[in-house]
Amino acid sequence: MTPPRNSTAARDVAYALHPYTDHKAHLINGPMVINRGKGVKVFDDQGKDYIESVAGLWCASLGFDNERLVQAATDQMRKLPFYHSFTGKSHEPMVDLAEMLIERAPVPMSKVFFANSGSEANDSVIKILWYMNNAIGRPAKKKIISRLKGYHGITLAAACLTGLPANHKLFDLPLPGFIHVGTPHHYHNALPGESEEDFATRLAAELEEVILKEGPETVAAFYAEPFMGAGGVIIPPATYFEKIQVVLKKYDVLMCVDEVIAGFFRTGNYWGSQTFAIQPDILVCAKALSAAYLPISAVMVNERVFQGIAEGSSTVGTWGHGFTYSGHPVPAAVAIETLKIYDELDMLSHVRKVGPHMQAALQQRFAEHPMVGEVRGVGLVAAVELVEDKAKARNFDPAKKIGPRLTKLGEKHGVIMRAMTNDSIGFSPPLIISTAEIDEMVDRVGRALDELSVELRRESIAAV
Numbered sequence: 331m332t333p334p335r336n337s338t339a340a341r342d343v344a345y346a347l348h349p350y351t352d353h354k355a356h357l358i359n360g361p362m363v364i365n366r367g368k369g370v371k372v373f374d375d376q377g378k379d380y381i382e383s384v385a386g387l388w389c390a391s392l393g394f395d396n397e398r399l400v401q402a403a404t405d406q407m408r409k410l411p412f413y414h415s416f417t418g419k420s421h422e423p424m425v426d427l428a429e430m431l432i433e434r435a436p437v438p439m440s441k442v443f444f445a446n447s448g449s450e451a452n453d454s455v456i457k458i459l460w461y462m463n464n465a466i467g468r469p470a471k472k473k474i475i476s477r478l479k480g481y482h483g484i485t486l487a488a489a490c491l492t493g494l495p496a497n498h499k500l501f502d503l504p505l506p507g508f509i510h511v512g513t514p515h516h517y518h519n520a521l522p523g524e525s526e527e528d529f530a531t532r533l534a535a536e537l538e539e540v541i542l543k544e545g546p547e548t549v550a551a552f553y554a555e556p557f558m559g560a561g562g563v564i565i566p567p568a569t570y571f572e573k574i575q576v577v578l579k580k581y582d583v584l585m586c587v588d589e590v591i592a593g594f595f596r597t598g599n600y601w602g603s604q605t606f607a608i609q610p611d612i613l614v615c616a617k618a619l620s621a622a623y624l625p626i627s628a629v630m631v632n633e634r635v636f637q638g639i640a641e642g643s644s645t646v647g648t649w650g651h652g653f654t655y656s657g658h659p660v661p662a663a664v665a666i667e668t669l670k671i672y673d674e675l676d677m678l679s680h681v682r683k684v685g686p687h688m689q690a691a692l693q694q695r696f697a698e699h700p701m702v703g704e705v706r707g708v709g710l711v712a713a714v715e716l717v718e719d720k721a722k723a724r725n726f727d728p729a730k731k732i733g734p735r736l737t738k739l740g741e742k743h744g745v746i747m748r749a750m751t752n753d754s755i756g757f758s759p760p761l762i763i764s765t766a767e768i769d770e771m772v773d774r775v776g777r778a779l780d781e782l783s784v785e786l787r788r789e790s791i792a793a794v
């Protein structure tokens with residue numbers, strides 16, 4: 331149905347350039363317009379409700395109607411709506427938030443730098459690595475190793491860390507100096523009969539080989555999400571990070587952890603680093619830092635990294651990096667309130683209760699389904715991967731767009747879902763979700779998948 335000429339949908343097609351969208355298809359299909367939210371649900375412009383199974387973009391951790399966050403923003407706007415943090419200027423919200431993050435960090439950290447998005451934070455880390463190594467007399471140590479299917483954002487340098495083809499194709503990326511090693515996905519990439527531990531040993535050996543080939547004196551850092559999010563919710567095999575970090579230490583390669591999704595309880599601990607035994611030199615977080623109510627991200631650096639920055643800044647006369655809105659007082663105030671709410675709600679215990687419930691419910695409903703190859707997850711994040719051939723773990727031809735078809739059917743059944751590479755359907759609901767809401771979410775997804783199975787059966791019969 332063509333939307334009325336002056337509707338939001340019609341004006342969207344006329345004027346908006348959407349992130350992550352096929353624009354020719356969008357001209358025909360138009361947008362899905364979301365008007366309001368309540369708890370774990372959002373409502374479209376027709377008033378239909380949807381459970382947000384991915385918390386928007388893995389971020390709306392406290393759901394869509396938290397009054398305390400609204401109040402925190404309003405109070406701060408009345409008191410000091412903006413001030414910057416360049417050239418030593420400061421304000422209380424930025425300092426309070428930096429202190430809270432250092433207190434909560436998974437390992438001793440020294441300083442916090444603020445940006446506005448995950449991408450900006452990761453871009454900042456790349457510049458920090460280059461700057462500090464120049465400052466401390468290691469100008470050749472600049473290359474960064476990340477993983478195929480890793481996601482670290484889309485700004486110019488962060489997109490080079492990202493290991494997904496859609497972020498490189500036609501953009502002339504990645505730039506030189508960014509190297510991608512193998513994806514730690516046991517289901518697809520382990521050799522026949524290889525245990526998780528042996529697979530991890532092989533990946534660590536591959537990393538060492540790459541470092542030696544490039545020359546350890548040229549490799550600055552290894553960059554990783556604790557679990558891969560946008561790449562398909564890929565949980566590393568047992569002992570992976572322990573073995574990777576032995577190699578990194580041997581060649582003095584820094585460990586940079588991207589906790590943009592994993593941070594703040596998602597994996598059943600405060601940080602993904604704790605779940606997977608990672609000791610970061612640099613840690614990036616965003617998204618659930620402010621429950622997504624306002625944009626803010628943070629880069630935590632340890633004392634050694636800080637000393638490198640300090641050294642360079644005294645040579646040059648300044649650390650020539652930072653954003654107008656670094657540490658903006660309003661998002662900082664919202665983030666402070668978010669962290670207080672997590673403490674008051676004892677979010678850790680809540681996630682440790684509802685997370686296993688979600689994992690069990692997904693396993694029970696989907697593990698035996700003929701179209702499902704793997705149900706995987708940790709804490710309150712999971713994926714259900716659709717396959718054409720369950721016995722051979724073979725995915726559908728991407729041209730068939732099976733994942734997008736399922737998400738479309740999900741909308742009909744009242745659930746917003748996210749399809750990623752290999753038709754992996756991600757689940758990362760708001761942290762506040764209850765067990766009853768998880769059951770409802772799984773039921774809605776299940777009904778969509780059953781309907782898709784019927785459609786595919788009908789189509790294959792028609793094709794014969």
Ligand SMILES: Cc1ncc(COP(=O)(O)O)c(C=O)c1O
Pocket residue numbers: 387446447448449450452481482483484555559560588589590591616
């Ligand atoms: C792990 C990770 N890093 C970085 C980013 C980029 O964050 P942003 O979209 O805020 O730039 C994302 C976004 O999903 C992410 O999942």
